[in-house]
Amino acid sequence: MMSVTRKCLxxxxxxxxxxxxxxxxxxxxxxxxxxxxxxxxLSPDEREFLMTGIEWDKAFPDET
Numbered sequence: 001m002m003s004v005t006r007k008c009l010x011x012x013x014x015x016x017x018x019x020x021x022x023x024x025x026x027x028x029x030x031x032x033x034x035x036x037x038x039x040x041x042l043s044p045d046e047r048e049f050l051m052t053g054i055e056w057d058k059a060f061p062d063e064t
Contacts, residue, residue: 001018001019001020001021002018002019002021002022002023003016003017003018003019004016004017004018004019004021004049004050006049006050006052006053007053008052008053008054008055008059009052009053009054010054010059011058011059013058014053015049015053015055015058017046017049019042019046019049019050020041020042021039021042021050025038025039026050029050035047035050035051045057
């Protein structure tokens with residue numbers, strides 16, 4: 001588990017989440033591996049947060 005901080009591409013809000021990832025996994029992904037292959041245990045929403053900082057339920061609360 002590690003803390004991951006991302007800035008939302010839509011809102012500009014910076015958020016930090018504790019996620020079940022390792023630095024090695026992040027490095028593999030940043031090195032070109034597909035995120036779903038490196039971190040298959042994460043939900044699509046968690047992978048989206050890593051890639052874009054977007055948390056759809058917070059960016060669009062009226063849509064849920």
